[in-house]
Amino acid sequence: MIKRFQLDRGGLLPTAGLDAQVLLFCAPDSAERDVLLNDFKLDEHALASALDPDEVSRIEFHPDNLFLIWKRPESCSGGASLAFEVSSCGLLFSPQRLLVIAHDDSQLNGLGARQPLHSPLDVLLDLLANNLHHYLGHLKVIKLIARELQQRFNESMENRHLIQMFNLSESLIYYINAIHSNGAVLSRLRNHAEKAQFSAEAIGLIDDLIIENNQCYKQAEIYSTVFSGLIDARGNLMNNNTNSLLRKLTLINVVFLPLNLIASIGGMSEFSMMTAGTPWWIAYPLFLAAMLLGAGGMLLGLRRLAAGKGA
Incomplete structure (x- = not known):
C-alpha cells in the first residue's frame, strides 16, 4: 500500500x-x-x-x-x-x-x-x-x-x-x-x-x-x-x-522413620517363624544389633569412598 x-x-x-x-x-x-x-x-x-x-x-x-x-x-x-x-x-x-x-x-x-x-x-x-x-x-x-x-x-x-x-x-x-x-x-x-x-x-x-x-x-x-x-x-x-521446603519434608521423614522401622520389625511374621525356638527378647535384640552393624559398615564404606574422591 x-x-x-x-x-x-x-x-x-x-x-x-x-x-x-x-x-x-x-x-x-x-x-x-x-x-x-x-x-x-x-x-x-x-x-x-x-x-x-x-x-x-x-x-x-x-x-x-x-x-x-x-x-x-x-x-x-x-x-x-x-x-x-x-x-x-x-x-x-x-x-x-x-x-x-x-x-x-x-x-x-x-x-x-x-x-x-x-x-x-x-x-x-x-x-x-x-x-x-x-x-x-x-x-x-x-x-x-x-x-x-x-x-x-x-x-x-x-x-x-x-x-x-x-x-x-x-x-x-x-x-x-x-x-x-x-x-x-x-x-x-x-x-x-x-x-x-x-x-x-x-x-x-x-x-x-x-x-x-x-x-x-x-x-x-x-x-x-x-x-x-x-x-x-x-x-x-x-x-x-525450595531448600526450606525440602528441609521441612526431611524433618517429617526423620520423625516418621523410627516409627516405620518399629512397625516393620514388629510385623515381620517370617522372622518370628524362623526364630520360633528362640525367645523374642533374645532374637529381636540380636536382629537390631545386626542392623546396627550393617549400618555402621555402610557408613564406614561411604566415608572412605568420599575421602578417596576428595584426594
Whole structure:
C-alpha cells in the first residue's frame, strides 16, 4: 500500500498526486517493489534490508539522496510473554522527497505535533525524534511492569512471573542494541549535515537527537543491569524457598522413620517363624544389633569412598 502526503501549513496532508513530497510504502507488494526499484532507483539489497527486522541500523550516502536503516520499537505483544520487539524501516531522503518503507503505517502517526513541518528534512528529523520518544515511553512501561511482576512474584513465587522477567530482560538487550546502532546513524548524519550545509536549526535538532539517544541508551543499560540483578536474586530466593521446603519434608521423614522401622520389625511374621525356638527378647535384640552393624559398615564404606574422591 502506498500513502502519499503533501506538506502544507506545517503538517502532512494526504494527496493523490504523483509528485508527493512524502510517500509511505506500507508492506509493499511486488508491484510496489517494482516502483521502488525502477522509479526511485532503490537496489534490491536496500529494499530487503528495510523490511528485515534483524537488520542493523546504518546510513548510506549517495550523490542525490541518503538511505537510512532505522530501528524502531514495536508495541508490546502482551499476553503471557510480555515481549517488546524492535523492527526496521527504510528512509530514502532527498531535499525534495522522503520515502518511508515499513511493515505498517504507524511511522507517520503523530508527526508535526512538536514542530511545524515545512520540508522533507523536517519530516525526517521529526520521525526520528518520534521513534526515540517511543523508546523512552516503552522503557517507562517496562519499569512499571517490572515493579508489578516483583509484587506478584513475592506473593505467589510462580515460575511464569520469573519467565516474564526473563522476557523483559531480553527485550532490553534488543533495545540496547537498536538504540546504540541508531546512535551511530545519528552521528554520521550529524557529520553529513555540516558537509551538506544543513540549516543551523536542523543541525541543532540532530544534536538534540544525539543527546536524547545517548540518555535513552544509558537508561536502557541501567534497567538491563538492574533486571539481571533482580532475576539472579529472585532465582536464589526461589532456590532458598525450595531448600526450606525440602528441609521441612526431611524433618517429617526423620520423625516418621523410627516409627516405620518399629512397625516393620514388629510385623515381620517370617522372622518370628524362623526364630520360633528362640525367645523374642533374645532374637529381636540380636536382629537390631545386626542392623546396627550393617549400618555402621555402610557408613564406614561411604566415608572412605568420599575421602578417596576428595584426594
